[in-house]
Amino acid sequence: MHRQNYSLARLSLILLLLLPLLLTGCKSDERILEKLGLVQTASYDLAENNRIKVTSCVPVIDPDSSARRELLSTVSDSIKEARIMFSRQTDLTVVSGQLRDALFGLKLAKAGLGDYIDTLLRDPSIALGVKVTIINGDAGRYINHLLEKEAAGNSIPNTTLYEFSRDYNDDGIDPVAPIVKDSGDKAVIDGIALFQEDRYRMKIPAQDGIFFGLFRDDLRQGEAALHLGEEDGRPVVVMFSSLLNSRKVKVHRLGPGRFKVELLANIQGSVLEYTGHHYLNKAGVRQQLERDIADVIMAKAKEMVSQMQQHNVDSLGIGIQIRNTLSYKEWNQMNWREVYPQVEIECKAKVTIKDYGKYM
Amino acid sequence: MPEKLRPFHIAVLMHMTQSGIVIFTLPRNLADYFGTNGWLFLVPCIVVSTFNIYLISLVFRLGQGRSVFEIMEQTIPRPVLYPFYGGLAAVWLVFGCMIGKKYVLIFQMLSFPTTNPMVFKLAVDILAFLMITKGIYSISKAATLFFWLSAWMYLLMLWFFPAFRWERLTPFILKGGHNQFKGAMEIYSAFLGYELSILLFPYVNKNKKAMAGVYAGNLYLAVLYISLAIICFGFFSLGQLKKLLYPLLDLLAYIQFPFIERLENLLYGLFLFPVLVTVVMYWWAAQESVRRMLPRIKLSVLSFLLIAISYSISFIPKTLDAVGVWITNLGYAVTGIAFGFPVLLLLLLLIQRKGGEVRA
Amino acid sequence: MEPDTQNIPTLRHILDEFDQCADLSHRRFPELSADIVYFPHTVDNNLLIQEILLPFDRLQADGLDKLFLQSQFVETRESKAVVVGILEGCVAVFHGEAVYLLDAYGPEGRSVQQSETETVIAGPHDAFVESAPTNLSLIRRRIKSSHLKIIRCEIGEISKTTVYILYIKDIANLKYVQDLQNRINRIETDAINDGGTLTQFIEDMPNSVFPQFLTTERPDVAVSKLAAGRIITIVDNSPTAISAPSSFFEFFSSPDDYYQRWALGTALRLLRFLALVITISFTAMYVSVTTFHYEMIPEALLRTLAESRNRVPFPPVYEALLMEIMIELLREAGARLPTKIGQTIGIVGGIVIGQAAVQAGLTSNVLIIAVASSAIASFVIPSYMMSASIRLIRFGIIILTGIWGNIGLVMGIALIVIHLSNLTSLGSSYLTPIAPMKTGDWKDVFIRAPFSKLSSRPSQSKTMNSIRQKNKK
Structure with a gap:
């Protein structure tokens, strides 16, 4: 037992020696919650002379204060430099560990986001889950409105830093991000911004977002309102909801540097609204409707794809599919940007109406 | 009565010794040095490490479970061996450190950036000292508990x-890899231990099962490495993976629970457990070899x-890169020992067998 | 050996020995030329009347010799033995030259009552009392087997406390019994008052925070431990029985687990291990997150947490320590006061002070929740000793996290793990069945499997007879 007493004495001695060591220092590394300016949303915009205008939104914690959030704004040469300037503007330590939204102005997006994304990712306090949004207009001005947008639109998927950086660094796909514009008192989703590498090229309007989504990836949830032409002078609209989509891709090689790609979207969903004059409980009517819906989707998709090819953005990840049918040497010798506009892309859709609500 | 280590505990002990800090950089190194599907390179690593363990088990069998020091001292005079022991101890000691x-x-990098790193190092060393x-029996018990406290983390892969x-x-x-010899050595160091x-x-029972524990620990490690690497290759794009210095940190940061986020802050802490066991085991090995030279000194x-010596050595490299260089170079030495030592022992055993001087 | 004159028990000697013991009773029976000497409060009055007073009343002087032939009268020739006998509750009868001792031990004692510290919902409610014979009877009536062996020892230079070591022959490992007996015999102290004290004399590492022997005041627990091959030690004048060897995880099981259905028992066990995690880490996590790791707070909680911290003037670690000390004060005050006042203290302290502290802006309400839930969780641990140890450790962990955040928490846990792995109980690993790994034991440690699956005794008792039951369903 004496041996153990000895070991305990030694342990306590060590702890005693350690204690003053522990108690000194570390103060500079404290991040006490209420003394922090927690940047939740940051926007980046191009200013004159290639400088960047950075605006950060910091919540005001004091419950007695009428303002819920405080905006800090500055023009600087780099993103991180701006943070130092912010700390001078407020008595709080400005930190970026709670950053949730990164907004980029359209001008900046056109010039290329790569460097900024890299800077964000280098900071260990910023995680991959930060949402990337493009602002059609001046990013800093609308930051306040944007905070209310969240619930507004969910037909356009979020893009996180992870997804943006993943697609940007992949040689067979180009990144996308939601684009938002200001309409008076609040911000609305404008559509999907398509990038070539890290540079903004074109956008897909919000109402067509779903068609893009169907052919980019599998979908687990979504809805679309489709116009199926007119009937007796009235527009026929189908509200197709609870979409489940699985995308398949087939690649055919037509010759050296020439490919044909078939994108097959297998869509399931329920019809919530139908303004046509037929009874949906008839199998024949439903099959016709399924074909009509598929036609509309295919027409939209065709138009979209040809635009994308014109702008040379491979947002659907056709490159990945073609790459995976080639050998490493062939893929590397091929200049994908030159080949892509010539690829024959055929979008096919197969629609299944799972149910049509609880009313005939 | 001195208790013997059971096969299960050997497996856990070896697994915990092998897994350590390398796991944070492993997927990135695979992508960087070996390019596409770099995880496949782990397969030859497993084969080689298994072969190495086979060599060790041959020593175990031919030497009839005698201590390796006894085997050497039977043929080679002690004073000749002292420099060798010293070298072993030095390499292992500094490697662990x-x-x-x-x-x-x-x-x-994650937190406490301005605190002196040597304060934390001191705390880790004190924990290691207490262990x-x-x-070795207490080390293995602690390793087992540490194993259960950290093993659940692999479920997060889901x-x-x-x-x-x-x-x-x-x-x-x-x-698309480069510098593959250097890469191979660096990646192989992930298996060392x-x-x-x-x-x-x-310290083990003289039966066959003892070495089965070592094989099992190695295999379990290999399964974890491969699954982690595949997850990284399929979750990140190749270009992205090459840019991420510590992909595991990014993976952990991506996980969000409703009540807690940014798990890397907490879970990186939990990786202290395997790292601690690794450090302790290397130091224990160094201690065993020094004890052979100075049998009188109190343990x-x-x-x-x-x-204390290793702590003072760890003052020398100041930056992460400098430490990386030390680890790479020492890793060569440790790999050399891993293969050279059993081979040397096998030669000795064969000589002894021919001379007929094998003691029962 | 020649008995020297000092050793011959004479009435004068004995009365000299007990000089100034005012409570000694000495009665003379001149017509019988007999004297009786005893301590009235240690003997059973009925027994005294029946065995001595009534016969003395009936008999003549010569009839006494015959009476003393009866076996309850033990002739004693040593003065010392007579003194000890009287101290242990015998009546000494002096008749002529001869001295007889009649064991009439039967002091007043508490009757068997409900257990206060280890209550169960279903199952037996009786608890050990201060009298060792009563306690032994509580066990004997549960184990009707001649294999239940009882070794009697005596410790304490002046207290002469009787200690009984109980084990079941053929189930318990005799090495443990031997070891325990040696340890008890080696004790040199003046007095031992309780089983809790005794454990600290015989534990493997008495300086550890963790109790290495399980203590219980429930006879049903003691019996189940005996049946599992463990050894029970009962100390006279103490309601605490000691079970050895014990493992860390054993402290988390309650007899209730066995009295209820297995699914419920399993759920309760898992709940207790969750409670362990909560107790150790809840307040610590609060401190760590609010001091160092603000990134970990989800968006939805951010504002709540930040607002609640907003008016608090102290750093989180001081705030947390303040509230933790407050809770411990409340608990201690409640424990020292009678039950009814104790409840009032709980209400005053918990509700009034807690509420006021939040409104005054001294603490944040999130912290109150954290502190209260970790305190509640600590009381879920069935063993009072273990729960107290863990509550103490928590303070260390909170300080560590206040200094180093999450890594401090992890280092604290590492320290506990290293310490636990160095602990032994009667020489066997304290961490059984994790290290050494005995998966067979897990079904009765981490969960409570149906009885049909619990067919073997725990490996820690190293029994030679490990099959507990054979009835396969």
């Missing part, structure tokens, strides 16, 4: 299945001296 230092430096003084795509793995086998089982002979004094 650098692993500890690297852990601390990476940790300081090492009670002998989180990445929704974003996982096989397409991102590409069909190309190990294309099993070679310390050669010092466990006096706790010896461990204190060794840890």
Whole structure:
């Protein structure tokens, strides 16, 4: 037992020696919650002379204060430099560990986001889950409105830093991000911004977002309102909801540097609204409707794809599919940007109406 | 009565010794040095490490479970062996110490960036000292508990299945790498640790199952490495993976629970457990070899001296890169020992067998 | 050996020995030329009347010799033995030259009552009392087997406390019994008052925070431990029985687990291990997150947490320590006061002070929740000793996290793990069945499997007879 007493004495001695060591220092590394300016949303915009205008939104914690959030704004040469300037503007330590939204102005997006994304990712306090949004207009001005947008639109998927950086660094796909514009008192989703590498090229309007989504990836949830032409002078609209989509891709090689790609979207969903004059409980009517819906989707998709090819953005990840049918040497010798506009892309859709609500 | 280590505990001990700080950089190194589907390179690593363990088990069998030091001293005069023992101890001691230092430096990237790293290093060393003084049986008990406290983390891999795509793995086998010899050595160092089982002979039962534990620990590690690497290759794109210095940190940061986020802050802490066991085991090995030279010295004094020496050495490299260089270079030495030592022992055993001087 | 004159028990000697013991009773029976000497409060009055007073009343002087032939009268020739006998509750009868001792031990004692510290919902409610014979009877009536062996020892230079070591032959490992007996015999102290004290004399590492022997005041627990091959030690004048060897995880099981259905028992066990995690880490996590790791707070909680911290003037670690100390004060005050006042203290302290502290802006309400839930969780641990140890450790962990955040928490846990792995109980690993790994034991440690699956005794008792039951369903 004496041996153990000895070991305990030694342990306590060590702890005693350690204690003053522990108690000194570390103060500079404290991040006490209420003394922090927690940047939740940051926007980046191009200013004159290639400088960047950075605006950060910091919540005001004091419950007695009428303002819920405080905006800090500055023009600087780099993103991180701006943070130092912010700390001078407020008595709080400005930190970026709670950053949730990164907004980029359209001008900046056109010039290329790569460097900024890299800077964000280098900071260990910023995680991959930060949402990337493009602002059609001046990013800093609308930051306040944007905070209310969240619930507004969910037909356009979020893009996180992870997804943006993943697609940007992949040689067979180009990144996308939601684009938002200001309409008076609040911000609305404008559509999907398509990038070539890290540079903004074109956008897909919000109402067509779903068609893009169907052919980019599998979908687990979504809805679309489709116009199926007119009937007796009235527009026929189908509200197709609870979409489940699985995308398949087939690649055919037509010759050296020439490919044909078939994108097959297998869509399931329920019809919530139908303004046509037929009874949906008839199998024949439903099959016709399924074909009509598929036609509309295919027409939209065709138009979209040809635009994308014109702008040379491979947002659907056709490159990945073609790459995976080639050998490493062939893929590397091929200049994908030159080949892509010539690829024959055929979008096919197969629609299944799972149910049509609880009313005939 | 001195208790013997059971096969299960040998497996856990070896597994915990092998897994350490390398796991944070492993997927990135695979992608960087071996390019597409770099995870495949782990397969030859497993084969080689298994072969190495086979060599060790041959020593175990031919030497009939005698301590390796006894085997050597039977043929070679002690004074000749002293420099060799000293070399072994030095390599193992500093290797363990650098692993500890690297852990601390990476940790300081996440939090406490301005605190002196040597304060944290001191705390880790004190923990290691407390562990090492009670002998290998206590080390293995602590390792088992540490194993259960950290093993559940691998379930978190399930989180990445929704974003996982096989397409991102590409069909190309190990294309686009560079500097593959250096890479191979660096990646192989992720498996190191099993070679310390050669010092466990006096502490295990003299039957076949003892070495089965070492194989099992190595295999379990390999399964974890491969699954982690596949997850990384399918979750990140190749280009992205090459840019991420510590992909595991990014993976952990991506996980969000409703009540807690940014798990890397907490879970990086939990990786202290395997790192601690690794450090302790290397130091224990160093201590075993020094004890052979200085059998009179009290064990706790010896461990204190060794840890004090290694602590002073760890003052030398100041930056993460410098520590990385030390680890790479020492890794060569440790790999050399892992293969050279059993081969040397086998030669000795064969000589002894021919001379007919094998003692029962 | 020649008995020297000092050793011959004469009435004068004995009365000299007990000089100034005012409570000694000495009665003379001149007509019988007999004297009786005893301590009235240690003997059973009925027994005294029946065995001595009534016969003395009936008999003549010569009839006494015959009476003393009866076996309850033990002739004693040593003065010392007579003194000890009287101290242990015998009546000494002096008749002529001869001295007889009649064991009439039967002091007043508490009757068997409900257990206060280890209550169960279903199952037996009786608890050990201060009298060792009563306690032994509580066990004997549960184990009707001649294999239940009882070794009697005596410790304490002046207290002469009787200690009984109980084990079941053929189930318990005799090495443990031997070891325990040696340890008890080696004790040199003046007095031992309780089983809790005794454990600290015989534990493997008495300086550890963790109790290495399980203590219980429930006879049903003691019996189940005996049946599992463990050894029970009962100390006279103490309601605490000691079970050895014990493992860390054993402290988390309650007899209730066995009295209820297995699914419920399993759920309760898992709940207790969750409670362990909560107790150790809840307040610590609060401190760590609010001091160092603000990134970990989800968006939805951010504002709540930040607002609640907003008016608090102290750093989180001081705030947390303040509230933790407050809770411990409340608990201690409640424990020292009678039950009814104790409840009032709980209400005053918990509700009034807690509420006021939040409104005054001294603490944040999130912290109150954290502190209260970790305190509640600590009381879920069935063993009072273990729960107290863990509550103490928590303070260390909170300080560590206040200094180093999450890594401090992890280092604290590592320290506990290293310490636990160095602990032994009667020489066997304290961490059984995790290290050494005995998966067979897990079904009665981490969960409570149906009885049909619990067919073997725990490996820690190293029994030679490990099959507990054979009835396969």
